[in-house]
Amino acid sequence: MKKLVLAVAVGLVAGVVALAAAMPGMTTCLTIEHAGLERLPDGTLVDPSLSADERGAVRELREQGAHWVRAFIGGVAAEPIVAFLGEGGGHAPWLRSHPVGSTHFVATRACVVIGPQGRTVGIIAHELMHADLHARAGAWHRHMTVPTWFDEGLGMQLDHRPRYSLAPGAAGSTDGVRALESPSLFFAGNDAELTCHYAYAKAEVGRWLVRIGGPAELAERLQRIRQGEPFESVWRD
Ligand SMILES: [Zn+2]
Numbered sequence: 001m002k003k004l005v006l007a008v009a010v011g012l013v014a015g016v017v018a019l020a021a022a023m024p025g026m027t028t029c030l031t032i033e034h035a036g037l038e039r040l041p042d043g044t045l046v047d048p049s050l051s052a053d054e055r056g057a058v059r060e061l062r063e064q065g066a067h068w069v070r071a072f073i074g075g076v077a078a079e080p081i082v083a084f085l086g087e088g089g090g091h092a093p094w095l096r097s098h099p100v101g102s103t104h105f106v107a108t109r110a111c112v113v114i115g116p117q118g119r120t121v122g123i124i125a126h127e128l129m130h131a132d133l134h135a136r137a138g139a140w141h142r143h144m145t146v147p148t149w150f151d152e153g154l155g156m157q158l159d160h161r162p163r164y165s166l167a168p169g170a171a172g173s174t175d176g177v178r179a180l181e182s183p184s185l186f187f188a189g190n191d192a193e194l195t196c197h198y199a200y201a202k203a204e205v206g207r208w209l210v211r212i213g214g215p216a217e218l219a220e221r222l223q224r225i226r227q228g229e230p231f232e233s234v235w236r237d
Contacts, residue, residue: 025104047086065124078135153205
């Protein structure tokens with residue numbers, strides 16, 4: 001019996017390791033509540049190494065980030081799990097972490113993971129916007145129809161890091177970014193190329209928001225995606 005329990009335990013661990021290698025984002029979101037993080041009273045998960053002051057600060061940042069999303073699109077549709085990691089890596093080794101931040105999904109579940117360099121309202125609002133798009137467009141339609149450049153361009157509307165803002169008139173047409181439909185196309189290249197992808201996506205989506213009548217129309221457009229309308233038609237009309 002003991003051997004059987006041991007075999008099952010070894011099998012489970014091997015399964016998690018294999019899953020983490022194959023699908024690190026999904027594994028992160030699936031297991032994040034069991035990854036050695038502590039839960040604050042508002043539900044935020046934090047690295048155990050965060051001081052009391054840091055815990056207060058990240059709770060405040062999370063609230064402000066949600067406020068920015070609410071002000072931008074007229075409400076908050078998502079209820080993601082939000083985690084703040086620390087410098088020391090005091091969490092399970094399989095968690096996918098980025099020094100700034102990233103958002104991962106498993107079906108309808110969304111997990112915003114903020115790294116130690118991502119503790120600004122703009123970066124948190126950017127990641128929360130990914131979760132909001134996922135909630136509004138629906139997991140299936142987001143996955144099947146929403147291109148990566150649009151998802152990132154929308155997040156960037158709330159992200160005011162100067163390196164991602166094109167000088168007015170500097171770039172000419174930015175519509176070439178619309179070829180970067182998948183994560184493997186968008187998140188490719190060196191640091192300078194990636195910066196360009198984000199900046200062009202930000203400009204392209206920014207122009208579109210002006211054309212459709214501002215972010216107030218955005219919720220309506222995302223609802224149309226949820227109802228099964230192809231992205232191209234939602235973008236065009
Ligand atoms: Zn993003």
